[in-house]
Amino acid sequence: MGAMIEIKNLGKTFFTKENQVVALEGVSLEIEEGEIFGIIGLSGAGKSTLVRCMNYLEKPTTGSVVFDGQALHTMSEKQLRKARQSISMIFQGFHLLMQRNALQNVCFPLEIAGVPKKEAEKKAKEMLELVGIADKMQAYPSQLSGGQKQRVAIARALATNPKVLLCDEATSALDPTTTRSILALLQEINRKLGVTIVIITHEMGVIEAICKRVAILDRSHVAEMGKVEDIFVNPQSEIAKQLIYPQGRKEGTFQKGECVRIVFDGRSSFEPVVSNMVLACGTAVNILFADTKNIDGQAFGQMLLQLPDDETAKRKIFAYLTSRNIHFEEEFANV
Amino acid sequence: MFNAQMMQLLAKGIWETLYMTLVSSFLAYLLGLPLGLLLIVTDKNGIRPMRVLNRLLSFVINFVRSVPFLILLIAVIPFTRFLVGTSVGSTATIVPLVLASAPFVARMVESSIKEVDRGVVEAAQSMGASPWQIVWKVLLPEAKPSLILNAAIATTTILGYSAMAGFVGGGGLGTISINYGFYRYQSDVMLVTVLLLVVIVQVFQEIGMRIAMKGDKRSH
Structure with a gap:
């Protein structure tokens, strides 16, 4: 299988009035079609910026992102918006529309894509069934628990049949049990629909649970990348050791x-x-x-x-x- | 004292006050809502940052807002005459009312929309929503309860301004209060008109609160 997302020598610098902050530097990685790829790092390592470069919500300062064979930097705003319908995203804070119920929330990306209302509702119902909360269709986000909200967000993200699902700390606001059930759901979606999943997290447990490969991000750079079990068994970089031994290890x-x-x-x-x-x-x-x-x-x-x-x-x-x-x-x- | 003639005068005053307030509020939103949206959209963290336009708009809004209403009312008399043909009466008063309240409304709209979670906007962007779609499908619907609540505040403020216009023959309860209560020392008339204004403000505020609460899906 080929690469779904190909990142080459990516750099992102934020310019403020006084100084500039390097968020990413020389990041190169390939995410294969159909895999679950993890990106782990401590807060401030540049994970969130990296994931936002994958759908060009942040425009990288240097380097390129190729999504499914198309280079994002060559696209116009309009083409980018079209491409984003194939690169869905879920968030730590769910980011549901508070004034819409679950069904209407899932219809939202379809409305944006211009799908007729009836068709959109049918698709939205299917999606809510897939994530296991079809019974909460009429509920508003304020009536749902964190796990249920994330399920609605996942249904919403999948409604446009995306090729990639980006998860930005999607389980970080959830309790351990809910986290496990959401991770199991993501795994199921990956198997059933073949959606490539990119998981951003600061928790090694999330990576261990469902990722096949992982990139460890440390201070704007990729410190280590490879199969999860290889890195877990034999961590090379300082940061990998730190993440694997959370209690710290002094010799x-x-x-x-x-x-x-x-x-x-x-x-x-x-x-x-x-x-x-x-x-x-x-x-x-x-x-x-x-x-x-x-x-x-x-x-x-x-x-x-x-x-x-x-x-x-x-x-x-x-x-x-x-x-x-x-x-x-x-x-x-x-x- | 409260003979048929006075009752008729008060009835007319109520009608004129409602007419001025509601028409002015409507027109002020017609101007202020797009201006408020423009402030948000062109902000440096907005969905279409445009620094120069944003600064300019912000300056003009602050400028108009800092002019005392009574001064503005008199200053725009030539413009009012040009538009309406006269500078007295309730229809003429609508012109300065709209000019004075549109910038205020713009700021109210801005603050309502600022309450919308930035993350929801980002989520919409990640789905490929255009700036227009974000305005229509995210910002306005999500801010609706707050917009309605602020509209009640704006309307009651405009009502207060309309009473002030009574000093220069603006019509409505303000004029009655000044002409009878102030110039002729008929304090009972003044008291009644003030009470009527209080009731109208209470009604507007209550209606706004109820609509906002009922429509807000966050408070289930």
């Missing part, structure tokens, strides 16, 4: 070799990995840090174990982990 307290970090990258949640290891090796380990999640019956996350001093026991553990195909690496740790 020194434990010597390398005293600790091992094991990574859960989607094996069954029902397999008691650590217990089995302890039983098999006949030696106790101390769990220093653990951050795991169960997503659809699969375990994701990591655990930091303090190893016994005994070299033989250590080797036994390494051998066991290798034999069970569990990824691990020796670590320094400071807990």
Whole structure:
């Protein structure tokens, strides 16, 4: 499959009276058709600017954005507006029209596209059914919960049959349970409709849950990019390590070799990995840090174990982990 | 004191006051609504930033608003004569009323529309909405409750101005109050006219509030 969005050497500088702020510099990335691509970074890293360059709500200062084979910078305002109907967007704050009910909200982009009213309503109903809130059709946004509002926003974003759905911190205002259900919905939409999804977030959990590939943005640059599991297992950049170990990690307290970090990258949640290891090796380990999640019956996350001093026991553990195909690496740790 | 003649005079006064206020309010919105929209749209964070036009418009609006109404009323007499043929009576008063209140209305409209969440505008832009579509389908409908509430305030302000025009023969309850109550020391007439104005203001305000509340989908 080809690239849906191709960004080359993108730069964006905001000019104010006194100074200039570089929001993005030399960003290049390709988002494949049909994938779920994540962009993660701390606040101020330039994520939101990057996603707004993808639909030219922000015009980049340098570089180019090619959407589905068309270079956006060569387009007139009118052509851009037409193109934007194929690049939908959802937001952290939902941004629904407060004076319109759910159905009318979903009709809105269709009205803009000039779809006749009857046809628009039919499509809008289908979309609300797809996102699972057809029963709230007549409700106004003020009567809906955050999760329901985001579902309406997703239905609205999908109404024009877009090729790409940009999600700007779409789950950041939601509680963990609602976040999971919205992420599951996005995954379902990606599978069912083949819509390419770009997810902007500051939460590693969101990336782990549904993204195939990820770009890590740090201070206006792409620090690291690749498959989620590769980066998760073996983060290279400082920022990637910071995002993967949210508690922070300073070296020194434990010597390398005293600790091992094991990574859960989607094996069954029902397999008691650590217990089995302890039983098999006949030696106790101390769990220093653990951050795991169960997503659809699969375990994701990591655990930091303090190893016994005994070299033989250590080797036994390494051998066991290798034999069970569990990824691990020796670590320094400071807990 | 309150003989048939006086009652008739007061009835005519009420009618003239309502006529001046409502026609002036309508015309003031006809001018002020587009001006207010223009202020918003051409703002530096607006959907079509145009700095020079925005600054100029803002200056003119502030300029007119800083002229005291009574001064404006007299200053535009030649213009009023040119338009209406006379400078006294309620129809003539509509001219200065509209001129004085249109800039005020423009600012009211501006502030109502500023309440619309910037994010909703951005969402519309991300769907490919044109500036016109944003004005018609987002800004105006989303600001509607606030626009109506402000319209009630604007109307009552115009009513106050219309009473002031009584000093120069503007017609309506203001003229009655000044001619009978002030010049002839008939304080009972003055009191009645003031009470009538109070009632009219209360009614306008209440109607505006009710329509705004009923139409606002945020307050369910």
